Amino acid sequence: MGTPIAIAKKTANTQQDIVLHSQFANRHGLIAGATGTGKTVTLKVLAESFSRIGVPVFLADAKGDVSSLAKAGESNAKFNERLKILNIESIPFSSSPVVFWDLFGVQGHPIRTTVSEIGPLLLAQMLNLNDTQEGVLSAVFRIADDQGLLLIDFKDLKSMISYVTEHAAEFKAEYGNLSPASLGAIQRNLLALADQGGDQFFGEPSLNILDFIQTDSQGRGNINLLAADKLMNTPKLYATFLLWMLSELFEQLPEVGDMDKPKLVFFFDEAHLLFDNASAALQEKIEQVVRLIRSKGVGIYFVTQNPLDLPESVLGQLGNRVQHALRAFTPKDQKAVKTAADTFRANPEFKVNQAITELGVGEALISCLDEQGTPQMVERGWVMPPYSSFTPISLEERKALMAQSIVTGIYEQHLDRESAFELLQQKVADRQQQAVQAEQDKAQAKEQEALAKQQAREQERIAREQAKENERAAKQREKLIQDTVGTFAKSAARSLGGSTGQKIVRGLLGSLFGSK
Structure with missing residues (x-):
């Protein structure tokens, strides 16, 4: 059996509470209304109430004022006047256990x-x-998986995109056409996201989503408060980040069936950002998560100005509704009023569409599931006052609470292990080294070839000179012989004298050179 949570007093009879039954809190909900009609106070009242019964909460602080949950409230004239309207004597002011989170690690x-x-x-x-660029991005992820390249942080993704761009022709046969235009568009959008600080979202240590499902020493559920004032400047990052957390919860939590109270209640503020320009595939994923995550014990409460911000397929799954005032000045406003009125189970005591435009600040039309899980008739009620302060905490108070947090020291130190960036850098270094080695080998080969040619030319020169030298030596020998024989002949002629001597010489010469 669940716990009834009083969230409002009936306008017509403030002695009667309008309650939300905790066993059906995972059937999701909606908090809607124009700016300044009391949505933030309703959000705080629900968050505090869930925390008090031991249900952890996650919510985004878009304007910085929800940090007041961490500080106990106090009486003032305006507050006391509201207590009189609600027939409440006093409020047990108290703070809630808040854990502060920030995508940028500042607040x-x-x-x-x-x-x-x-x-x-x-x-x-x-x-x-x-759609085309999304297909190319999916192929980049597939290539990284196939090549064992871990995509951990922003520089990993940038390096992977550059790597695929350089080798697109090689990947075409297996992964299809990877258009340079699409890859260029992805690179440009990555740079734009980095300029907005989105690169800080990627890295390690990665968030353990189960850290959101914790209670304090008193058994109260922790309220996980995301600083979203800066994050709202990048609405796509904000919406995608929250959707990622829902997906992580869906994947990691086991099926639990019906419970007395949820494991976690997740408030999605500025919910229209989730559905603006969402692709068909993404919207289908959102609807699937919303439909199935309640079986994991998680309740999602969308907070937005206009019920038309949500698709009908999602709106139809929201069992608990709080509708603050809407203004009906234009046809679009009137359509929104009619849509909001049509989502309630009618109450014969008043006209719902008329009441929506008449509600005061802090007043709302409320319909929750009854003890059998059936939508109750819509009631007009004053939202209960919160136990916490209306004044945001100071920076010093925030830092003090962060220092005492159960996750202090776990996520502050950024880790950077070897992943795609380092491995691709090594590949580039290896290719450069191979190129340098190839150039060195080529230069060495040219040098050896030149040396061989020079040696061949030198050998040819030596051979020519040797041949010339041999030729000169041969001529010198021949001349020497001739000179020697001639000298001998002349000497013999002089020695022998006369004709007899000349005959002998001729005979000798004839025997040597043939007869003349």
């Missing part, structure tokens, strides 16, 4: 995830990619 503990964990579908939404 809370850092939140990170890896590129691989967020996946191509959500990343494509974050980068505003079209």
Whole structure:
């Protein structure tokens, strides 16, 4: 059996509470209304109430004022006047156990995830990619998986895109046409996201989503408060980040069936950002998560100005509704009023569409599931006052609470292990080294070839000179012989004298050179 949570007093009879039954809190809900009608106070009242019964909460602080949950409230004239209207004597002011988180690590503990964990579908939404570009991005992820390249942080993803761009022709046969235009668009959008600080979202240590499901020493559920004032400047990053957390919860939590109270209640503020320009595939994923995650014990409460911000397929799954005032000045406003009125089970005591435009600040039309899980008739009621302060905490108070947090020291130190960036850098270094070695080998071969040619020329020169030398030596020998014989002949002629001597010489010469 669940716990009834009093969230409002009936306007017509403030002695009667309007309650939300905790066993049906995982049937999701909606808090809607124009700016300044009391949505933030309703959000705080629900968050505090869930925390008090031991249910952890996650919510985003878009304007910085929800940090007041961490500080006990106090009486003032305006507050006391509201207590009189509600017939409440006093409020047990108290703070709630708040854990501060910040995507940028300034106003809370850092939140990170890896590129691989967020996946191509959500990343494509974050980068505003079209269907073709999303297909190319999916191929990049597939190539990284096939080549064992871990995509952890932003520089891993940038390096991987550059690597695929350089080798697109090689990958075409296996992964299809990887258009340079699409790869260029992805690179440009990555740079734009980095300029907005989105690169800080990727890295390690990655968030353990189960850290959101914790209670304090008194058994109260922790309220996990995301600083979203800066994050709202990048609405796609904000919406995709929250959707990623829902997906992580869906994947990691076991099926639990019906419970007395949820494991976690997740408030999705500025919910229209989730559905603006969402692709068909992404919207289908959102609807699937909303439909199935309640079986994991998680309740999702969408907070937005206009019920028309949500698709009908999602709106129809929201069992608990709080509708603050809407203004009906234009046809679109009137359509929104009619849509909001049609989602309630009618109450014969008043006209719902008329009441929506008449509600005062802090007043709402409320319909929750009854003890059998059936939508109750819509009631007009004053939202209960919160136990916490209306004044945001100071920076010093925030830092003090962060220092005492159960996750202090876990996520602050950024890790950078070897992943795609380092491996691709090594590949580049290896290719450069191979190129340098190839150039050196080529130069050495040329040098050896030149040396061989020079040696051949030198050998030819030596051979020519040797041949000339041999030729000169031969001529010198021949001349020497001739000179020797001639000298001998002349000497013999002089010695012998006369004709007899000449005959002998001729005979001798004839025997040597043939007869003349």
